[in-house]
Amino acid sequence: MLLGKVFSKPEKASIYWNLVFDEIYILGIGSLGIVSIISLFMGAVITIQTAANIDSSWIPAYTVGYTTREAVIKEFSSTIIALILAGKVGSNIASKIGSMRVTEQIDALEIMGVNAPTYLILPKIIAMVFILPFLVIISMFLGVFAGYLVSMYSSLLDPADYIVGITYAFEPFSVVYALIKTLLFAFIISSVPAYHGYYTKGGALEVGRSSTAGVVYSSVAILLINYVITQLLLI
Amino acid sequence: MIEIININKSFGDNHVLKDVSIVFDPGKSNLLIGASGSGKTTITKCIVGLHEVDTGQVLYDGKDFGKMNRKQRKELRKEVGFMFQGSALFDSMSSEENVKFPMVMFSEMTKGEMLKRVDYCLERVGMNGTNKLFPAELSGGMKKRIGIARAMAMNPKYMFCDEPNSGLDPQTSILIDNLIKSITEEFNITTIVVTHDMNSVLEIGDKISFLYNGEKYWEGTNQEILNTTNTELKHFVYASKFVSEIAAAKVKSR
Numbered sequence: 001m002l003l004g005k006v007f008s009k010p011e012k013a014s015i016y017w018n019l020v021f022d023e024i025y026i027l028g029i030g031s032l033g034i035v036s037i038i039s040l041f042m043g044a045v046i047t048i049q050t051a052a053n054i055d056s057s058w059i060p061a062y063t064v065g066y067t068t069r070e071a072v073i074k075e076f077s078s079t080i081i082a083l084i085l086a087g088k089v090g091s092n093i094a095s096k097i098g099s100m101r102v103t104e105q106i107d108a109l110e111i112m113g114v115n116a117p118t119y120l121i122l123p124k125i126i127a128m129v130f131i132l133p134f135l136v137i138i139s140m141f142l143g144v145f146a147g148y149l150v151s152m153y154s155s156l157l158d159p160a161d162y163i164v165g166i167t168y169a170f171e172p173f174s175v176v177y178a179l180i181k182t183l184l185f186a187f188i189i190s191s192v193p194a195y196h197g198y199y200t201k202g203g204a205l206e207v208g209r210s211s212t213a214g215v216v217y218s219s220v221a222i223l224l225i226n227y228v229i230t231q232l233l234l235i
Numbered sequence: 236m237i238e239i240i241n242i243n244k245s246f247g248d249n250h251v252l253k254d255v256s257i258v259f260d261p262g263k264s265n266l267l268i269g270a271s272g273s274g275k276t277t278i279t280k281c282i283v284g285l286h287e288v289d290t291g292q293v294l295y296d297g298k299d300f301g302k303m304n305r306k307q308r309k310e311l312r313k314e315v316g317f318m319f320q321g322s323a324l325f326d327s328m329s330s331e332e333n334v335k336f337p338m339v340m341f342s343e344m345t346k347g348e349m350l351k352r353v354d355y356c357l358e359r360v361g362m363n364g365t366n367k368l369f370p371a372e373l374s375g376g377m378k379k380r381i382g383i384a385r386a387m388a389m390n391p392k393y394m395f396c397d398e399p400n401s402g403l404d405p406q407t408s409i410l411i412d413n414l415i416k417s418i419t420e421e422f423n424i425t426t427i428v429v430t431h432d433m434n435s436v437l438e439i440g441d442k443i444s445f446l447y448n449g450e451k452y453w454e455g456t457n458q459e460i461l462n463t464t465n466t467e468l469k470h471f472v473y474a475s476k477f478v479s480e481i482a483a484a485k486v487k488s489r
Contacts, residue, residue: 011340011341012339012340015339015340099326100325100326103321103323103326104319104320104321104323105323105324105325105326107280107285107319107323108317108319108323108325110284110285110312111283111284111285111312111315111317112312112313112315112317112336112337112340112341113308113309113310113311113312113313113340113341114340
C-alpha cells in the first residue's frame with residue numbers, strides 16, 4: 001500500500017528532480033569513502049588468503065588473480081557493499097523519516113496536501129537505484145586493484161601472474177549479474193528502512209527501534225534476494 | 236464555515252469522541268477547550284483528515300469531507316493552515332524555506348514573488364531577519380511564530396492552532412494569542428484553536444466549545460464562560476485560584 005502511494009504522480013516534477021540530486025549526493029556520494037575503504041581491504045584480504053592457501057605447484061600461479069576477480073565482482077562488491085550500505089544508508093533513511101513522523105512533520109506535509117510518501121521516499125529510491133551501480137563498479141575496480149597492490153608489495157605472488165589471472169577467462173556476464181543484484185539491493189536499501197521510518201509511532205526510542213528494524217530487515221532481504229538471484233542466473 | 240455533525244472516533248477500545256457536533260463560526264477565533272485527553276486534538280485531526288471519523292460528518296462550506304475524493308481533498312488542503320503544538324517545522328529547511336514550502340509546492344508564483352510573500356509573513360509574525368535561521372537555532376516561541384507564518388503563507392481560509400501557548404512564557408503566550416486574533420480578523424479566517432490556557436480563552440475566545448471525556452459539554456463566548464453553571468466547566472475554569480481572582484475582577488469590571 002505504501003509503495004502504491006510512493007509511486008503515485010508527484011506534485012511538481014522539477015522539485016522532485018532537485019530532491020533526487022540531493023539524495024544522490026547525501027546517500028551515494030556521501031558513501032564513497034566507506035565503500036572505497038571496504039573495497040580496498042576486501043580485495044587485499046581475498047588476495048592474501050587465496051595466495052596463502054594455495055601451496056600446490058599443480059595449481060597455476062594466475063589462480064590468485066582469477067579468484068580475486070571472481071570473488072570481488074560476483075559477490076563481494078555487490079553483496080557486501082549492499083550490506084554495509086543497508087546499515088549506513090538504511091539507518092539514515094529510517095531515522096530521518098521516523099523523526100519526521102514523531103515530530104509531526106509528516107502530518108504537516110499531509111495537511112498541506114503534499115503526498116508525503118512520494119515526497120519523502122521516491123527520491124531516495126530513485127537516487128539509490130541510480131547511484132549504487134556506480135558505487136559497486138568503483139568497488140570492483142578498487143577491490144581488484146588492491147589485490148594488485150598486494151602482489152606488488154608482498155612476496156606472496158608475482159604481479160605479472162596476478163595480471164594474467166584477472167584477465168583470464170573473463171565473462172562480461174559476471175558484471176551484468178552483479179549489477180542486476182545491485183539494482184534489487186538498491187531498492188531494498190531505500191524502501192525497507194523508509195517503510196519502518198514512515199510507520200514509526202511514539203518518540204525518540206521508537207525512532208531508534210525503527211532504524212534498527214529497517215537495517216535488520218533490509219539486510220535479511222538482501223541475503224535472501226542474493227540467494228534467489230544467484231540460483232536463477234548462475235545455475 | 237466548518238461544521239462537524241455527530242462525529243465519533245475510537246482508537247481500539249478507547250472511545251475518544253462521542254457524538255460531537257460543533258459549528259465553527261467563519262472569521263472568528265473558535266476555541267476548543269478541555270482537560271488533557273478530552274479529545275480536542277483528535278477533533279482537529281479528524282477535521283483536517285489526519286484521522287478518519289468512525290461515524291458522523293465533517294462539512295466544509297456544506298461539502299462533506301468524508302465524501303471528497305483525493306483530488307478534492309488536496310484542493311481543500313491548500314486552503315488550510317495548521318500550526319502544530321510542536322511547530323512541526325522542517326528541520327532541514329531554514330525559516331524562509333519553511334514558509335516558502337507550500338508556495339513552492341502549490342503555487343505558480345515566481346521566486347521574487349515568493350520571497351516577497353515570505354518576508355511579509357515573517358514580518359507579520361515579528362520574525363523579520365530570521366530568514367536564514369534553522370529550527371534548531373530558534374526558541375520555542377520563535378518556532379511557533381514561524382509555524383504561524385507558514386500556516387498563513389497561502390492565504391488560508393481555515394487555520395488550526397494546536398496548543399499554541401504550550402511551553403511558552405506568559406509574555407510570548409500573549410503575543411501569540413494577539414497574533415492569532417489579529418490574523419483571524421484581518422484576513423477573515425475561520426480559526427480553530429485547541430487550548431487549555433485560560434488566558435487565551437478569556438482574551439481571544441469568540442466562540443468556545445468545552446469538551447469533557449470526548450463529549451461537548453458546553454458552548455458559548457468568553458463573556459459567558461465566567462458565569463457558567465456547568466459543573467465540569469466550572470472546575471476547569473476555576474481550577475487555578477489565580478485565574479479565579481482574575482475572572483472575578485473581570486466580572487466586576489463589566
